[in-house]
Amino acid sequence: MMALNSDSSMGISDPQCTSKPVVAHIELNCSEPVTQQLDCQLKTLQITVLLAPSGTGKSSLFNAIAGVAPASGGLKVTGQQQLGMPAHKRRIAYVTQSPLLFDHLSIAALLKLVAKQQAQPFDISWAIDPLGLTDKLVYRAHQLSGGQRQRVALLLAMIKGAPLLLLDEVLTGLDQLNKQACIGVIKDYLCKVQGAALLACHQLDDVLALADSCLLQHTINNSTQWQMFPVDEGVERYQQQLLESQSSENIQGSQFTSMFYGQVHAHFPALGLTEYHVGGQRCFAAYNSEHQIGRLQPLILKANRLGLSKIALPESSFVNQLKVRITAFYPVNMGKEQGMLVKVRLANSEQDGVHKPASLHVWITRLSFNQLQPKLDETWYLIGKADALHG
Amino acid sequence: MSEGDLQAIFITLKLAALSTLALLVITIPCAYWLARSKRAIKPFLETLITLPLVLPPTVLGYYFLVLFSPQQGIGLWLQNTLGIQLVFSFSGILVASMIYSLPFTFRPLQSAFEQLPDNLYSSAALLGFKPWKQFLWLVLPMIKPAIYTAATLSFAHTVGEFGVILMIGGNIPGETQVVSLALFDHVESFNLQAANMLAGLMLVFSFAVVFACQWWQRQTQRVSTPTSLL
Numbered sequence: 378m379m380a381l382n383s384d385s386s387m388g389i390s391d392p393q394c395t396s397k398p399v400v401a402h403i404e405l406n407c408s409e410p411v412t413q414q415l416d417c418q419l420k421t422l423q424i425t426v427l428l429a430p431s432g433t434g435k436s437s438l439f440n441a442i443a444g445v446a447p448a449s450g451g452l453k454v455t456g457q458q459q460l461g462m463p464a465h466k467r468r469i470a471y472v473t474q475s476p477l478l479f480d481h482l483s484i485a486a487l488l489k490l491v492a493k494q495q496a497q498p499f500d501i502s503w504a505i506d507p508l509g510l511t512d513k514l515v516y517r518a519h520q521l522s523g524g525q526r527q528r529v530a531l532l533l534a535m536i537k538g539a540p541l542l543l544l545d546e547v548l549t550g551l552d553q554l555n556k557q558a559c560i561g562v563i564k565d566y567l568c569k570v571q572g573a574a575l576l577a578c579h580q581l582d583d584v585l586a587l588a589d590s591c592l593l594q595h596t597i598n599n600s601t602q603w604q605m606f607p608v609d610e611g612v613e614r615y616q617q618q619l620l621e622s623q624s625s626e627n628i629q630g631s632q633f634t635s636m637f638y639g640q641v642h643a644h645f646p647a648l649g650l651t652e653y654h655v656g657g658q659r660c661f662a663a664y665n666s667e668h669q670i671g672r673l674q675p676l677i678l679k680a681n682r683l684g685l686s687k688i689a690l691p692e693s694s695f696v697n698q699l700k701v702r703i704t705a706f707y708p709v710n711m712g713k714e715q716g717m718l719v720k721v722r723l724a725n726s727e728q729d730g731v732h733k734p735a736s737l738h739v740w741i742t743r744l745s746f747n748q749l750q751p752k753l754d755e756t757w758y759l760i761g762k763a764d765a766l767h768g
Numbered sequence: 769m770s771e772g773d774l775q776a777i778f779i780t781l782k783l784a785a786l787s788t789l790a791l792l793v794i795t796i797p798c799a800y801w802l803a804r805s806k807r808a809i810k811p812f813l814e815t816l817i818t819l820p821l822v823l824p825p826t827v828l829g830y831y832f833l834v835l836f837s838p839q840q841g842i843g844l845w846l847q848n849t850l851g852i853q854l855v856f857s858f859s860g861i862l863v864a865s866m867i868y869s870l871p872f873t874f875r876p877l878q879s880a881f882e883q884l885p886d887n888l889y890s891s892a893a894l895l896g897f898k899p900w901k902q903f904l905w906l907v908l909p910m911i912k913p914a915i916y917t918a919a920t921l922s923f924a925h926t927v928g929e930f931g932v933i934l935m936i937g938g939n940i941p942g943e944t945q946v947v948s949l950a951l952f953d954h955v956e957s958f959n960l961q962a963a964n965m966l967a968g969l970m971l972v973f974s975f976a977v978v979f980a981c982q983w984w985q986r987q988t989q990r991v992s993t994p995t996s997l998l
Contacts, residue, residue: 445890464893477891481909490905494896537896 397421400573401541402453405460407441410434412600415442417592419541419573424563426576426588427603428615430622433594434601435577436474439543442575443471454541465494470539474546474577476530478518484529485514491536499538499570504562508532509555524551528559540572547576548583560587581612581634582767585677591615609636609675613736620707620718630711630740633680633718637737641668650696650763656723661696662766674768680718680738681711682765685751686758695760700724701737703755706746715743724756769965775942776950777969779858783946784926787865788919791873794866795918799874800903803881814878821871829935832864854936861937861944865926872921880914881907916984924977928970 397420405415411434419425427435441448444464452459454468479487492498505511508528518526527547534542544563548556560583567574575592578584584591591611592603606614612634619628639653639660649664653676660676668674689698701721709718719739739759741749751757802813820828836843836854846852854860884907892902908915930948937944939953947966954963 440890443894445893464890465896465898471894473887473891473894475887477885477887479892479906479910481906481912491895491897494898494901533895 397423398571400455400571402451403442404451405438405441405448406450407438407446407448409446410437413438413441413603414600415592415603417603417605419575421571421573422564422567423573423590424567424576424588425574425590425592425605426578426584426608426611427592428578428581428584428611429594430619431579436545438603439471439473439545439575439577442541443467443469443543454539468537468539469541469543470534470537471543472527472530472534472545472547476526476533478526478529478533480517480519483515483517484510484521487518487529488514488533488536491533495537497538498536501532501535504532504535504566507558507562509558524555527551528555531559531562535566538570540570542567542572542574544574544576544578546578548578548580548587556583563587579632581616581632582677582679584608584612585634585636585675586767593618612636616738620709628709630709630714630716630718631679631681633709633738633740635678635680635737636675637678637723638673639676641670641672641674643670644668651768653766653768655699658699658723660699660766661763662768663763665768668768677767678737678761678765679767680740683739683759683761685719685739685741685745685749686760687749687751689758690760693760694762696763697759697761697766699737699759701757701759703751703753703757704736705753706751708743709740711740716740717743717746719746719751721757721759770962772941772945773947773950773962773966776945776947776966779942779944780927780946780948783858783862783865784923787862787869787926788873788922790862791866791869791922792915792919795870795874795877796908796915799877800881800907803878817874818871820868825868825929825931826935828868829864829932832860832867832932832936836860856936856938856940856944858937858943861933861946864932864936865929868929868932869922869925872925873918876914876918876921877911880911884910913984917981920977920981920984924974927973 399418400421400423401419403415403417403419407413413434415438417425427438429435437446440446442452444459444462444467448460450460457468459467459469482490488501505514508531510525510528510532513521513525513529518529521529527550531544531547542563548559551559563574566572576588578587585608588608591606591608593606593611593615595602595604616633619632622628637655639655642652642654642659644651644664644666646664646666650661651664651668653660653662653674655676662676686698700723702724703719703721705720707718707720708716710716717740719741721737721739723737737759802810833855835841836846838844838847838853838855843853843855846854852859854863888906889902892906893899897906928948929946930952933944933946934949939945939949947970951963951966951970954960954966
């Protein structure tokens with residue numbers, strides 16, 4: 378198991394939350410429906426994502442941790458053994474993939490009733506407004522949209538005030554604005570309860586925006602073991618696993634994303650842009666005043682928002698033009714569209730001391746690939762508008 | 769309306785109310801258990817509970833008479849030890865009514881419990897609800913329409929009972945004579961005016977019951993608007 382570089386966290390920068398004691402110590406085995414073994418420690422404010430394709434037992438593992446499915450081994454939360462305790466007594470808050478919201482009560486009544494069940498209910502009133510639920514409290518769950526129900530479920534789970542938060546696909550189906558709100562609330566909650574979170578998530582750009590570490594599956598003798606990696610390395614390994622897996626027809630070009638570190642160079646608030654430098658090259662993302670000039674900042678690129686060009690395009694609207702070297706090709710479709718995932722590395726990044734020179738992915742259509750005929754080790758330009766890059 | 773008829777109405781309402789109340793207290797936990805049970809005995813118990821629905825009331829009354837006759841067996845024991853005589857008494861017709869109305873109370877409740885989502889109990893536990901609080905605060909309110917239906921059907925069915933009560937109660941005015949038996953008496957003695965009165969009353973009551981049942985069903989299907997919640 379690899380050591381975690383906690384300083385690489387993109388997460389919380391609250392100065393009060395800098396110390397990192399262990400929140401949960403998990404040494405869990407569960408056998409339904411597949412044999413799984415999870416052995417990890419989660420520290421305060423650490424957000425860890427389980428990265429695995431659908432149907433590989435993530436929800437079953439969460440159920441076992443939360444106490445609604447059988448498990449053996451050990452599970453300590455803030456030093457207290459949870460295994461053997463019934464689910465309602467465990468110091469674990471769990472938002473399931475399809476939460477049940479008890480339609481016979483309004484959301485406000487449900488919040489009150491759930492608070493009544495706790496010895497010391499956690500005050501969640503601060504989270505109602507950021508989650509956009511202030512005017513929804515009078516409704517019943519069936520009158521809300523899927524995304525609103527998901528946010529209500531998060532609110533309900535938080536009332537327990539438990540330091541270990543399990544989130545099963547809570548960000549799926551939310552629009553960008555609500556996703557940001559949810560991420561903010563999750564981080565604030567962890568800060569308030571000094572807790573840690575385990576998350577199941579399919580969108581790799583969400584993973585990179587939220588998590589500090591990843592758990593990846595590793596199967597030995599029909600038993601699945603989860604291994605922990607820092608988030609950028611984990612996502613890269615997971616993407617490589619997807620590309621090398623036999624079920625490549627299930628992989629979508631839109632799933633692929635890349636992360637690299639760029640130094641914040643300048644802000645252009647009037648243009649709505651922030652400029653970053655990476656290995657002597659410039660790139661631009663939407664203006665973000667929180668990024669301090671001179672700091673290394675993780676940047677995320679979505680593969681299907683980028684393109685390739687053999688030559689630089691100085692007279693074009695593409696503000697991001699990064700010189701790269703092609704390292705691999707994989708046939709990956711997106712919907713019915715035939716395509717190719719091209720793996721590249723930033724040119725001269727190693728010599729220029731780029732922080733963690735990562736592989737980047739760009740997805741192009743089969744038509745473009747056949748016309749351009751890129752070759753391995755050739756130098757190309759990775760092109761994209763500012764919105765292809767997320768700071 | 770004669771004093772005897774008023775007495776019959778009072779006994780009928782008392783019998784129906786007590787029988788409904790006792791049935792709800794007994795059947796709610798039993799139906800909850802049976803709905804969640806996966807034991808091999810479940811189909812056997814379900815058949816036994818449904819039996820009064822198809823069994824002729826006289827057959828039920830006959831077995832009841834045999835079982836609780838003060839001359840022998842359980843009836844004798846009840847008489848000697850507890851001083852209770854079930855045959856030809858109000859207690860007797862109460863127990864018999866409960867058995868006869870059992871499927872009308874039990875089946876809607878069992879069906880409602882079975883229709884509750886599978887993940888209800890685990891979802892409630894994850895939110896910190898102890899098992900008995902899950903039942904009290906979540907399960908019972910969620911099956912409220914089924915409780916209303918079960919209570920209405922049980923009450924109405926008891927009011928309309930004839931055969932079982934005649935066999936066990938023996939049509940004793942002021943003790944076991946209910947409206948249906950009083951109506952029978954009036955028809956036999958050609959007192960058609962009194963018979964019309966009681967028959968009309970039963971007709972209006974039955975109409976009201978069916979109407980109420982349908983209204984409750986519509987209430988549960990109606991989507992409540994936010995304004996109604998404010």
